[in-house]
Amino acid sequence: MNNDILGIIARFENSAGLLKAAEKIRDAGYIKFDCHSPFPIHGMDKATGLKRSPLGWLVGISALIGTSGALLLQWWTSAIDYPLVISGKPLFSFQAYVPVTFAVGVLLSAFTALFGMLILNGLPRLFHPVFYSKQFARFSDDSFFISVEAGDPRFNPHRTSKFLESIGGKDIELLRAQ
């Protein structure tokens, strides 16, 4: 193992090439690899062997917390702490509390959706070895890349490069700290 090598990236011509290569690198037993593309590619989760994101559960839980918290707040403030009869209406009638309950539930869910996504992705992150590559900047324009991190048990600079080349990778580049 060469310690100053942090990983390898290879460029692929198009989304189909990336998808096929992803299947092959998955089957070869690599774990710490990623497929970078300018837009999400349909079928890529299956090709890379990733499960569905758990974000839905997080948002579901926060929606429950938001709605029940808002309902409790309204019940406690209107019926317990500051009971004020308005137009002879009951102190607690759930119908009147639905709009705020719904709004707070949505608000908390929206925050969880964005920030939960960021946390699951390990973002914000100041730097990552793939940014050592000059050509990598094109991922956000029109290019498709596969990166393999040096931490992968199967990683070997020479063999992995050869392998990436065999599955259609071009411009193979070793990522070195600069």
Add this chain to the structure above:
Amino acid sequence: MANGTENIAEYSNPGQVTGDKLSFKSLTDKISGITERKTPPVWFVAFGAAFSLLLVLLGSIGYLVWEGVGIWGLNNPVGWGWAIINFVWWVGIGHAGTLISAILFLLRQRWRTSINRFAEAMTLFAIMCALIFPGIHVGRIWVAYWMAPIPNQMSMWPNFRSPLLWDVFAVSTYFTASLLFWFTGLIPDLATFRDRAKKKLKKLVFGILSLGWRGGNRQWRHYELAYLILAGISTPLVLSVHSVVSTDFAVSILPGWHTTIFPPYFVAGAIFSGFAMVVTLTIIARKIYSLEHIITIDHLEKMNKIMLLTGMMVGYAYSIEFFIAWYSGNIYEQFVFLNRAFGNYAWAYWIMISCNVLVPQIFWVKRWRRAVPVMFVASILINVGMWFERFVIVVTSLSRDFLPANWDYYKPTFWDISTFVGSFGLFFTLFLLFIRFLPMISMTEVKAVLPQADPHSRTSGGLDE
């Protein structure tokens, strides 16, 4: 027969991005280029005008805070004047963005990708304008925090049974959720700007804003679900916001306001005016930045169809209100509606009917639906009409309530007008800053619907073997 072939042509190009030979790279260059080129002189002219109006708004608000709401034309029966009209109008305009980004996303309307970023930004700025009006209408704005449930020395809590408080929660949630949705969509495009940046400051700013996005599939899978969830929760939200706004009126007992048709009627009107504003702004932007191959005439036509539909819904609501007034047998209700159409505010009523019901009927004709000058004028007239709709609702009902002794005629003052005109300054200042510094079209989403993006298509190399 001709219709049939058109449908096939449409089907064979589901991406709806008709520019032939639009590649990933040319799209990135086009959209990023808008913010990278030297600022065009026309931008400075527009920004100068918008900023001047913004100063008018700030001046008007400053004088209002100093002097009080007495500077407006409010009088005894009419306690809600232009401020509430403007609030409802701006919130309504702010409905198109989230409708396009959320509801059309769930409905798999892929043509939305060209216009959603633009419309979402417009939504945010329209809600900002909207939020100003009830905020300053409270009079003593330095105690506006009483609207929030914050423990205080008076040991009082806000009245959660009041629609006005529902409004505070609904509109501020709508703003926040739209902002988060908008930012989520922006992250990959901000990464593009970061990767293209040449200057150090730009690298730094976009580097921070894009949060270290790497576009890896391990990130996309969470990202796509986050986007789907945001669309899912924004869909009921966008329908609820104007429903809640309508309860400000409907929960009261005033004739002309106390009707159950208000929530759907308000939502349809909001979508109607929101799309009209998107069309107005899109026509200008696509002309100035020559984006005709990305925002095509098909996109505009689809928006015109939505305006035709929602315009008819609004027209239906106008007529059913009359029917119910008659059918209810309630003389106050009947009087209010006859007074709307033939009383001293009849001029406003007929402006509303002409602009909202008659004008959109031209979109039955395909040729006019696809004619840019026609739709430009129509979209502006529709927003004029929608402003008058809120004027009719607010003012006619208030100025003629149960007792004739209470009646009074409401007229705006200089400050009513200057505050409203000034709110356009805020709107356009923010909008111009947006199109100058941020990607006005979602590059990521447009790329994803290009034919070559599909890994199973010929153009992506998927059928080579």
